[in-house]
Amino acid sequence: MRKNYLLTPGPTPLPPEVRAAMARPIIHHRTPQFQAILKEAADGLKFVFQTKNDIFILASSGTGAMEAAVANILSPGDTALVIQAGKFGERWTEICKAYGISAEIIDVEWGKAADPADIEKKLKANPRIKAVLLTLCETSTGVANDIAACGRVVKNSEAVLVVDAISGLGAIDLKTDDWSCDIVVSGSQKGLMLPPGLGFISVSPKAAKLIEGSRSPRYYFDLRKAKQALDKTDTPFTPAITLIVALNEALKLLKQDGLEAVFARHKKMAEATRAAVKALGLELFSPKDGSDVVTAVKVPAGIDGEKLVKTMRDTYGVTIAGGQAELKGKIFRIAHMGFIEEFDIIVGISCLEKVLAQLGYKFQMGAGVRAAGEVFLK
């Protein structure tokens, strides 16, 4: 017997309502029954995205929705400004490259947030920039960008603002309309508490104009086709029926709690996690710009970071994430996103303490759990 705990930044744990919904008999997608489900999903997504824009549901992971954004608004030879502050910022650059789009890059030190003033400078210096591509929460470093400030800068230019909110949507605030986000891309397996397999993409009227003009090849991710279908409460291709049925259950939970309460829960969990690791004498990877989505922590000297993560998972059933790419072995990441609440964090910290102790790290046993508990008590 072993209980498993998932504290990773995607997939995140599934609520029982979501799991039960996926076990229902399947229904056909070209029926009034499924149209009602699509309608409910569209309304619920608008609530979470805080937008009046169209939102398209794709049968893909979040990366598919990122590609849909690029291929639908940009053409070969166009210029995009990419804010690169980690692995997922780099993904924007890679997609641009694949499509023959020139990527002007703002390289932000991993662990830091983007400076909106840099974006403003670049936009002024190069009026050919058609789109600004950035990341709400850079999962690889745990950093959240100030999208509201970036939106104020991009709004006054010809460029559209494209936000990868795969990690963060439904966990931290993102006001699509108020913050002038032209395209917001997301995925199912993070704040939306679903398995991976759905991509989402919202499109503002400013971005919609670009879609008609794009010369990039696309078919499965063609948002012109998707728009025609959406206007008839339909999808251009067979949708991921089961995941959309489950999506409505997750959206119900978010609506019941209300976005403010959901964001407050995430904020508190992040505070508790940061307090706990500091109490253990560990150092945050991003002390200034850490998000409420996932906390990156430096592996202390003399401790094998990969062994730490592996032991927590394989011996005790608590799965956290290691570092990615250049941060492999150097950090570990504890997610506090989606269907996770305070006692999951307590378990995660308790397990971290246990394995740190076993690996010979010196600290006061229980200090992390106590610090987290004190935050939750407030």
Added chain:
Amino acid sequence: MRKNYLLTPGPTPLPPEVRAAMARPIIHHRTPQFQAILKEAADGLKFVFQTKNDIFILASSGTGAMEAAVANILSPGDTALVIQAGKFGERWTEICKAYGISAEIIDVEWGKAADPADIEKKLKANPRIKAVLLTLCETSTGVANDIAACGRVVKNSEAVLVVDAISGLGAIDLKTDDWSCDIVVSGSQKGLMLPPGLGFISVSPKAAKLIEGSRSPRYYFDLRKAKQALDKTDTPFTPAITLIVALNEALKLLKQDGLEAVFARHKKMAEATRAAVKALGLELFSPKDGSDVVTAVKVPAGIDGEKLVKTMRDTYGVTIAGGQAELKGKIFRIAHMGFIEEFDIIVGISCLEKVLAQLGYKFQMGAGVRAAGEVFLK
């Protein structure tokens, strides 16, 4: 209280084992636990595809896998030969068009199968043809193509054979290797008895050579990235974890029965369905080339075909499919694919009789069910 029956050519009903698997707590995809699942899926898929080739699992519907085939082996300006015998043959042409690939078309009358001799002639006449794109079972008409014969023709040319087996794989025979199919594309929601959301694509060594040379833009569907990941039992992007866990349950069922028994069950259900509709005085849309996957039936004179389908579904809970595109209202289609067995067919025919009688069609009540029952008794 109402029981629902799904007799549509995708999605098909889900076995209880598959439904239960989807309700399990989710696990993380970058773990040895999930690697074992991916390994099992790879082996099981090779069994069903009857191949030694690599098979890639995509988080997409079948159309995404079709696009992956085109974008990875063909470049703008290349020529492909498309066999168009219905809506899904036309999809190959549309994808080629989206990617600037010249599609030479063999237009086959809807309801008829392709003639391999026509393919041979075209290949001889135009040595620029790099790929032959066709359909195993054209769901829109119910017709199955003779892939073995097509394979013999294409094998001796420079071109690769690309088969859309979305509808049909795991229901009727398709010997990927023995029939020289270079690329076989499939989806989860048909013979594989899963919800939609997974695409599959197998690649022969002959096709793999083309992948390196393609200049078409692609990122999410880039099979070079997929191959690098597959060699490490991994996926390039977050996979649709839950559906892959469920896939292994479906593959277990197919292995337990064995492919021969599975194909024999489909054959018998198709025979029974054809016998039943003929006994009701109805006419098959494709009397010669009808598949064992789905049976298309002409709507008799004086009967409203759309009302027939709608009444069966909305009043009695039995969902069959109407006609698509130019066949809308002119045919209805009864699927006998996936997790469907003889008594589902009996229910479907019984409900068809009931609604036909209510709509004023003249026939001997019970004749269809009797004819089907006689086939199943054999």
